[in-house]
Amino acid sequence: MFVQFFGGFLLNKGVVSTDQLIDAMRKESTAHIQLGTLAMHASLMTAEQIEDIRIAQTHTDRRFGELCIDKGYLTEEQVNELLATQYPKYLLLGQILEEQGVFDQATFHKLVKEYISENSIAEEDLPLEDGETIISLVKDYCSDLDSSNKEYQLEYLQLLLNNLIRFIGSDFTLLRPVVRSTSYPTQKFAAQEITGPYQVTSILDMSEEAAIQFASRYVSEEFTTFDEYVQASMEDFLNLHNGLFNVNISNSYSVELGLQPPVSGEKDAISGGQYMYIFPALFPFGVVNLVVSEM
Amino acid sequence: MLLKDAKILIGDDSILARKQLKDILSSMGAVRFIEAVNGKETVEKYIAEKPDIIFLDIIMPIKDGITAVKEIIAEDPAAQIIIVSSVGTQQQLKSAIEAGAKDFIQKPINAEQIKAIISTKFD
Numbered sequence: 001m002f003v004q005f006f007g008g009f010l011l012n013k014g015v016v017s018t019d020q021l022i023d024a025m026r027k028e029s030t031a032h033i034q035l036g037t038l039a040m041h042a043s044l045m046t047a048e049q050i051e052d053i054r055i056a057q058t059h060t061d062r063r064f065g066e067l068c069i070d071k072g073y074l075t076e077e078q079v080n081e082l083l084a085t086q087y088p089k090y091l092l093l094g095q096i097l098e099e100q101g102v103f104d105q106a107t108f109h110k111l112v113k114e115y116i117s118e119n120s121i122a123e124e125d126l127p128l129e130d131g132e133t134i135i136s137l138v139k140d141y142c143s144d145l146d147s148s149n150k151e152y153q154l155e156y157l158q159l160l161l162n163n164l165i166r167f168i169g170s171d172f173t174l175l176r177p178v179v180r181s182t183s184y185p186t187q188k189f190a191a192q193e194i195t196g197p198y199q200v201t202s203i204l205d206m207s208e209e210a211a212i213q214f215a216s217r218y219v220s221e222e223f224t225t226f227d228e229y230v231q232a233s234m235e236d237f238l239n240l241h242n243g244l245f246n247v248n249i250s251n252s253y254s255v256e257l258g259l260q261p262p263v264s265g266e267k268d269a270i271s272g273g274q275y276m277y278i279f280p281a282l283f284p285f286g287v288v289n290l291v292v293s294e295m
Numbered sequence: 296m297l298l299k300d301a302k303i304l305i306g307d308d309s310i311l312a313r314k315q316l317k318d319i320l321s322s323m324g325a326v327r328f329i330e331a332v333n334g335k336e337t338v339e340k341y342i343a344e345k346p347d348i349i350f351l352d353i354i355m356p357i358k359d360g361i362t363a364v365k366e367i368i369a370e371d372p373a374a375q376i377i378i379v380s381s382v383g384t385q386q387q388l389k390s391a392i393e394a395g396a397k398d399f400i401q402k403p404i405n406a407e408q409i410k411a412i413i414s415t416k417f418d
Binding site: 232239244 | 308309310311312314315354355356380381382383384385386401402403
């Protein structure tokens with residue numbers, strides 16, 4: 001799940017534009033991680049050494065690994081180990097951006113180190129993306145939000161990330177959350193009230209074009225126009241997410257929450273709660289906003 | 296009874312959920328469907344049509360699924376009602392079974408679960 005936060009980290013650092021990030025995300029499914037990226041990440045090679053090998057590759061048709069061994073940058077054992085090791089997915093996103101010339105190898109190296117250090121990610125956790133580190137990332141992500149029920153908000157957000165990955169796809173970046181105390185102007189939306197001790201209105205909101213792509217992925221069927229099935233897909237995702245949230249809360253805290261039937265609409269200014277928290281997820285097809293309005 | 300002869304009532308406010316259920320059941324050979332978009336309509340269509348099996352959501356407008364189960368069971372204690380809901384908490388499960396539902400499926404709708412239930416009730 002680190003990749004969903006890495007994109008946001010790069011945007012916040014101002015080293016990529018939204019368009020560059022979307023472009024790189026679109027290439028993720030067909031791109032392959034390179035040995036140089038893995039060696040850089042494992043601190044076995046410097047940016048200069050990687051560049052040196054790349055230049056050498058322009059004069060010969062030999063493989064990257066072979067040249068590294070020849071030049072003494074890596075042993076054969078290290079090459080085999082690197083190729084067999086699982087790697088965190090954000091490395092691939094960074095590599096694509098580097099290949100596109102958005103930043104150079106040295107900056108890429110520096111950014112990865114900063115990302116790991118800022119988020120206190122232990123090296124051994126990287127391939128596994130363990131639960132505790134993800135919880136810590138989610139906590140950091142919403143640390144500025146003054147929720148009336150922080151614990152439930154964290155559970156809600158963590159489940160949302162899982163459900164987006166599970167039902168829509170992992171190719172998104174979580175943008176900075178936004179807090180509003182006034183009304184929220186919607187585009188195409190589905191809304192559903194959670195009732196009980198954690199009383200919130202949840203809203204899934206996006207542009208018409210994004211909704212069509214969102215529904216196509218959710219149902220695994222190609223939609224081309226915004227119709228009742230697209231609308232129902234948004235409602236269905238929200239209802240499913242909220243239903244699973246209620247199950248988790250019931251299992252973890254023995255607290256029973258209720259759900260109202262989802263409703264749909266467009267271009268409404270939604271107000272109601274004391275605060276509205278907007279969690280935007282940037283997919284290659286557009287931004288999916290999940291708005292949580294606390295009563 | 297053969298599945299192709301069975302009258303199947305689907306009570307769900309989501310047109311998508313109704314379509315997904317119909318697609319799965321059609322692929323198994325079912326052809327006779329009745330649809331209802333809320334709990335009230337489900338009860339009314341049950342009384343009017345006497346279907347052989349009902350797939351019923353819980354979170355619905357006008358009348359929720361659990362209330363609909365109670366009213367249908369009061370009318371016909373042998374009614375075959377399968378709850379299909381996103382809220383599979385122990386309490387919801389208990390309420391549904393106590394009300395008279397025969398089974399409970401947690402959404403997202405899984406074809407294998409539907410097939411397993413259908414295979415115990417129809418040929």
